[in-house]
Amino acid sequence: MNKIRHKAADGVHIPKQLDEKKLKEAIPDKESLLTLSEFFKVFGDVTRIRILYLLSRSDLCVHDITSLLEMNQSAISHQLRILKQARLVRYKRNGRSICYSLDDDHVKQIFNQGFEHINE
Amino acid sequence: MNKIRHKAADGVHIPKQLDEKKLKEAIPDKESLLTLSEFFKVFGDVTRIRILYLLSRSDLCVHDITSLLEMNQSAISHQLRILKQARLVRYKRNGRSICYSLDDDHVKQIFNQGFEHINE
DNA sequence: TGATTATATGATTATATGTTCATATATGTC
DNA sequence: GACATATATGAACATATAATCATATAATCA
Numbered sequence: 001m002n003k004i005r006h007k008a009a010d011g012v013h014i015p016k017q018l019d020e021k022k023l024k025e026a027i028p029d030k031e032s033l034l035t036l037s038e039f040f041k042v043f044g045d046v047t048r049i050r051i052l053y054l055l056s057r058s059d060l061c062v063h064d065i066t067s068l069l070e071m072n073q074s075a076i077s078h079q080l081r082i083l084k085q086a087r088l089v090r091y092k093r094n095g096r097s098i099c100y101s102l103d104d105d106h107v108k109q110i111f112n113q114g115f116e117h118i119n120e
Numbered sequence: 121m122n123k124i125r126h127k128a129a130d131g132v133h134i135p136k137q138l139d140e141k142k143l144k145e146a147i148p149d150k151e152s153l154l155t156l157s158e159f160f161k162v163f164g165d166v167t168r169i170r171i172l173y174l175l176s177r178s179d180l181c182v183h184d185i186t187s188l189l190e191m192n193q194s195a196i197s198h199q200l201r202i203l204k205q206a207r208l209v210r211y212k213r214n215g216r217s218i219c220y221s222l223d224d225d226h227v228k229q230i231f232n233q234g235f236e237h238i239n240e
Numbered sequence: 241t242g243a244t245t246a247t248a249t250g251a252t253t254a255t256a257t258g259t260t261c262a263t264a265t266a267t268g269t270c
Numbered sequence: 271g272a273c274a275t276a277t278a279t280g281a282a283c284a285t286a287t288a289a290t291c292a293t294a295t296a297a298t299c300a
Contacts, residue, residue, distance in 0.1 A: 181246080194248080
């Protein structure tokens with residue numbers, strides 16, 4: 001009764017695998033999927049991806065990143081803030097400079113997953 | 121000589137793991153990292169994430185998705201177009217309706233990676 | 241053929257986002 | 271303390287993006 005059905009060319013209803021009601025109940029609440037999308041969104045910018053890539057090769061301070069990417073220091077700092085908030089990077093003050101590093105190996109894994117898909 | 125060094129509190133230079141020159145050369149070209157970020161960007165929207173989630177549970181036509189997410193049909197179609205372009209979903213016409221499905225299991229894997237990170 | 245249903249698409253609009261500029265904060269040097 | 275260096279941050283602006291509206295296309299049915 002709650003099956004998702006559609007009129008087909010011959011007028012016969014085609015039942016789908018799942019009950020619409022059950023499927024609807026099984027959807028994670030909007031909030032948790034929002035969190036997930038926000039997480040992926042962080043990877044959805046070239047500058048942040050480039051920063052993450054650099055940090056996957058070596059811990060670096062803001063100045064290093066700025067000069068390696070040949071970008072405005074302010075732009076880098078703004079992006080680092082977003083990466084910090086997403087807990088993708090950590091930082092440690094070292095004299096005047098602040099050294100950034102990847103927060104965990106998880107980031108590399110997600111990177112690789114992405115690369116794999118791209119290169120298919 | 122090309123080491124990345126910084127003046128520390130005591131005036132001593134601190135050598136980093138990598139040569140700046142070598143590191144710079146090792147950066148994937150901007151274009152391939154752009155492709156990667158564009159890929160992740162597709163996951164960076166709640167609506168698309170919700171659609172992908174639904175499709176991970178069951179193949180569905182546009183009308184089903186529209187009613188399950190209680191959204192405008194046009195909005196769903198627009199997002200499906202983006203998912204198609206990213207090769208994350210496939211479609212198959214079935215009479216008047218068009219049935220969408222995930223393009224491969226890779227999508228689920230990436231999903232799970234994201235969830236894992238979120239739930240840490 | 242005309243009406244209906246399912247989906248796609250172009251234009252518009254409101255909002256989100258990234259960069260830049262100017263400036264603040266913080267540490268170290270003289 | 272005055273100055274230089276390293277980084278962060280708020281405001282402004284230009285661009286990107288998602289939703290909506292109106293409409294087009296496609297398939298089916300009467």
